[in-house]
Amino acid sequence: MSPAVSFAGVESVVLDIEGTTSATGFVVEVLYPYSRERFGALLAERAQEPAVRRAAEQVREAAGEPEADAARIERILGSWLDEDRKATPLKTLQGIIWSEGFARGELVSHFYPDTIPALRHWQAAGLRLHIYSSGSVAAQRAWFGHTPEGDLIPLLDGFYDTENAGPKQSPGSYAAITAAIGTDPAGTLFLSDRPGELDAARAAGWRTVGVRRPGEPYFEQGVGDHPEAAGLDEITLTRSTP
Structure with a gap:
């Protein structure tokens, strides 16, 4: 099956967690x-x-x-x-x-089956990967550090939350992340299941994909006029330079 979404010239990918990489139900x-x-x-x-x-x-x-x-x-x-x-x-x-x-090993994080292969593929292709979640940076690091496939933190270049970046539906938060990661907004792609977050990222000059997974809280609402994918394996990304 051909990819649902394809972008060229992407340098950084910023991902939401709940509903995007992982099931909201697990959380x-x-x-x-x-x-x-x-x-x-x-x-x-x-x-x-x-x-x-x-x-x-x-x-x-x-x-x-x-x-x-x-x-x-x-x-x-x-x-x-x-x-x-x-x-x-x-x-x-x-x-x-x-x-x-x-x-303590009492918790192990959850990921959709398409998530970890996509992250590994994108990192190997030279893309910089970041997380922006309403969960704290400490929670994000614990989540990616204790997965069914071991420690995935080495795949990631940065973690952002509502404290070090700002509210997820504010364009200013995405501008703050742009300043922190040093990637041109047009070279930054944001993945989320929430239309309000996608709108805010686009207002800050980012490119966007709405990840719309069956069973997630925002599935019926849709992703507005943003490009849509049912999983990360439907997204093909290439950089502008090797």
């Missing part, structure tokens, strides 16, 4: 409950760790409850999980918990 059904069960102990026992303390303060600020104690923060985090809110402090605390779970 919601496995990782979310794992973190929910451990928020309380993390907040109670490690409150003085800088990352935990900062995230707790961010929760209090976002909730408008400056006096919220650990138990109240845990309840707020639980409600945000129920809403699937992409809140930075939630993602920070999840990242801490997940990183430790992956390191």
